[in-house]
Amino acid sequence: MKLKKKFFKIIFVQKFLAFIGSLFIKTVAFTSEIKIKNSANIEDLWKNNKPFILAFWHGQLMMISYVWKSNQELSILASGHSDGRFGSYLGKYFNLNNIPVNSKNKSKSLRDALSILQKRKCIGITPDGPRGPNQKASEGAIRISKISKVPIIPLGFASNKNFKLKSWDSFLITLPFSRCVFYWGEPLIINDNISDFELKDFQNIVEDKINNCINLAKKELDA
Secondary structure (H helix, E strand, C coil): CHHHHHHHHCHHHHHHHHHHHHHHHHHHHHHCEEEEECCHHHHHHHHCCCCCEEECCHHHCCCHHHHCCCCCCEEEEEECCHHHHHHHHHHHHHCEEEEEECCCCHHHHHHHHHHHHHCCCCEEECCCCCCCCCCCCCCHHHHHHHHHCCCEEEEEEEECCEEECCCCCCCEEECCCCEEEEEECCCECCCCCCCHHHHHHHHHHHHHHHHHHHHHHHHHHHC
């Protein structure tokens, strides 16, 4: 197991697997029907060049680039470890930029995210990443939203042909010839006067909103 992990950390191996992964994802997208629901608010934000924080679960990363209909690059906060580096190599095939998160220096990660938002660009955050627990929101996105006064927009995804990896995030692998639905949620504004004690309440709200978007996406598949 340790040898397998060391092998995966080799940069050449990661770049090769990222290339193969990109071909698979593009094949899924090309052969599948992809619908995007409730996107009017998002299109207005893109049109008016207003930044926002995209929030979705780590396990739904695979197809995320196909909901992004802006010419602007999306920067996603990701682990600074080898798995995050692999995500960075893979993301470059889909105009996604990874911002390494340093668990030992969270203030730098916060500054990097705020700097991007100040430039009127968007960032993506998996509130349960980079290490879990699965589908439990941390306070990172809420703190960034509070300081930047930029809304959090939840997003859910569902597909009818898929399987889940036995990973901490139950990573969803969508298969070719699927029907897929993305469902955008409504903007969540975090007031800058909320206390640290109230942050926990907003973590629960973010969790509920993302899960609600997933459920709505699933309902669209069944419709």
